[in-house]
Amino acid sequence: MSFNPKDALDAVRDIATNAVEKASDIVENAADIIRGDIKGGTSAIVANSIDIATHAVDRTKEVFTGEDDDED
Template identity: 55%
Template sequence: MGFNPRDAIESVKDIATNAVERSADIVDSAGHILKGDVSAGVEGIVSSSMHIATHAADKIKEIATGRGEDFDEID
């Protein structure tokens, strides 16, 4: 299956939506840091950042290959 521009646009929208949702979690974690709970705040920021990056990488892989999550499986 080749590159489909319509699917690519939907994937980019999904990446942006996920990033905005997770950025709210990052702001919440920054609040924990300001309240003195540095460990939990940093953990939350790192976790949310990693989730954003992983989700974006997975979606970009789907765009580039035209395949879903079964990319690693051999048919």
């Protein structure tokens, strides 16, 4: 499959949108830490960070391979 610049741009937009949404969640988790829930807030921040990275890798893989893991 050939590289499609439009698909790459769409993926970048999707990755950025997802990162902004997760960043909003991270801010809420930081507020939890400030309120005293250090374990819960930290755990959620790590989970959201992993979600951001996983989504970015999956979308990038889709652009370069043309495969969508969610289609199965």
